Structures are given as structure tokens and as C-alpha cells.
Amino acid sequence: MNIDVRVIGITGASTMLLSETGVDLTRWKEEMQKEAKPADLANFVRHLSEDHVFPNKVLVDCTADTNVASHYYDWLKKGIHVITPNKKANSGPLDRYLKLRTLQRASYTHYFYEATVGAGLPIISTLRGLLETGDKILRIEGIFSGTLSYIFNNFEGTRSFSDVVAEAKEAGYTEPDPRDDLSGTDVARKVIILARESGLRLELSDIPVESLVPEALKSCSSPNEFMQKLPSFDQDWARQRHEAEAAGEVLRYVGAVDVLNGKGRVELQRYKRDHPFAQLSGSDNIIAFTTSRYKEQPLIVRGPGAGAEVTAGGVFCDILRLASYLGAPS
């Protein structure tokens, strides 16, 4: 069985995805430019759904766009499968999310989003596996941001805070606007996704979030302006790092879902140097599931949680899962 796979968004994760699937990039680039950024999304989708060459069609949304995400319901209704690393739909308004999930359960059209948390790490599938086998989730906590992990793993006194932020952006770990990472919004979205997956009915606004964006930089009109002004706050960050170091501690940005009490939180914390959260390197995520089955020792998933390659791997894995659900030969 053949599947018609269309990707929206042409850089970062999606370009890497094409190379992973063996597509000749130079030959396809021009075609992708035309399709991947359709000026008129509605027309693009209408043509796709009316094209009967392939029985199965999948749209892979590799943007971070809220508007693109708002179309998933209609696409699924038209029989188009949706795969995405974009967090906007699952962390958006609760009523829309519930509508999407209800439709997904009632139809034969699939909606996969493993890469929304931890990029290529098996986070959603691990959580699903626990729930489907009758385990009870008590708490999920960890470092959910590859960007903030990289920043605090590398902000060790040799480079300024703003230099390390620029490195994370250069490496492709940040969201298109790095303020989405530093404000804690990206982590809060992941906390909401995991909370909802665990059965909680929370809105993004229910999660208290400690923002690392200085008040004075919240109104910057562009990501570039923000990056240019960030060095003026390097002294504050150096002081915070010194204070932690003097106490034998490190700074880490963490998220948590307290399933028992129906709450989530996102904040900057200090940890002793021997704590597992202090042992990470690069863009590592670490996610600990405390459940009825894994109560004394949580189930831990750890590894690089950002970057085009691992994100593409997570998306590609969803495409292969879809192919296997649809009975395509491997």
C-alpha cells in the first residue's frame, strides 16, 4: 500500500526528515518550496484530498504555527492522517483538543505526535504503554527542554549566559523564537501535553511558569532584537550561577505533572551536584515517570531532546508506525 506523504515547513526538522527517508534533496527542493509553504493552505489540502492516486494521505506539519495546527480537525475529517512535532494543537484550548481526540478515537484516520515531547525520545509511547497496561501515573517530572538543558549544562563560568543561548539557537534546539523556550512556554506546553495524555483536563494557563525572559525584553519586536539585548543581563545570570556554585549546586529548569493532585508547574530550581538532573550533557532531556508500578524507582527516559536530526527521527518513526497500522509492507 502506498502513502502520499506531504510535509509543511521546509527547514530544520523537515529537511532532515527528507534526508532520513532517502529523498534526493537537490531534486526535490524546488518542488518542496512550492508545496511546503502553500500560500493557500485550504486549496492545497483540497487538491490533496481530491487527488486519488494514493489511497492514504498524510500531512506532516513541521511548523510551529498555531494556524496550521488549527486545521488538523478538518484534515482528519477529510480522511487525511496527521503527524506532527508541533505542540500547538495538543497544548491549545482544551475543548479543541478534546474534540480532536474524540474524532481520532471514532475514525480510522490517525493522528501521531510523538516528537512533541522529547523530540525522538519515546515519551508519549512510554506513557501510553503504561496507561494501556493498567498502570496508574502518579507523577511525571524532569527536564523537558533541550534548549534550557543545553544552556544550564554549558553555563559553567567559561562563557556568558547570552553566548550559550546563541549557541543553542545556532544548534537548532530553540523554537523559531527563542523567547518561547526562555519564557518557559515551550516546557509548559510539554507539561500540558503529558498532563492531558495522563487524563488531566488542564489549560495552559493553569500551569504556573517561571519565565527567564527579563521583563524589559518581553516587548522586543523580533527574536533578533531580543538576542541583541540579552547580553545586558549576563551579570544577573553570572550572580545566580555563583550563588548556586557556592552552595555546591547547579541551576536546572524543570517541569512536573502532579497527576494525583491535578497540577503542573514549570520553574528554575537548584540541585546538588550529585542529583541525576545535574548529570546531563548537551541537549539531554530526562523524564521520570513515577507510577504505581514504578513507585520506589521511577521509570526514566533520558537522551538528546532537541535538534533537527532527533526530531526528524521521531517524526519518521510516526510515519513508519502509520504505515504499519495501514498494513503497508516494511
Ligand SMILES: NC(=O)C1=CN([C@@H]2O[C@H](COP(=O)(O)OP(=O)(O)OC[C@H]3O[C@@H](n4cnc5c(N)ncnc54)[C@H](OP(=O)(O)O)[C@@H]3O)[C@@H](O)[C@H]2O)C=CC1
Ligand atoms: N527543533 C527541535 O529540536 C524540535 C522541534 N520541534 C517542533 O518541530 C517544529 C519545527 O521545528 P524546527 O524544524 O526546529 O523549526 P524551523 O523554524 O527550523 O522550521 C519551521 C519551518 O516551518 C515554516 N513555516 C512556518 N509557518 C509556516 C506556515 N504557515 N506554512 C508553511 N510553512 C511554515 C518555516 O518557514 P519560515 O522560516 O519561512 O517562516 C520554517 O521553514 C516546531 O513545531 C517545533 O516545536 C519538536 C521537537 C524538537
Ligand SMILES: N[C@@H](CC=O)C(=O)O
Ligand atoms: N525548543 C524545544 C525543541 C523541542 O521541543 C526544546 O528546546 O526542547
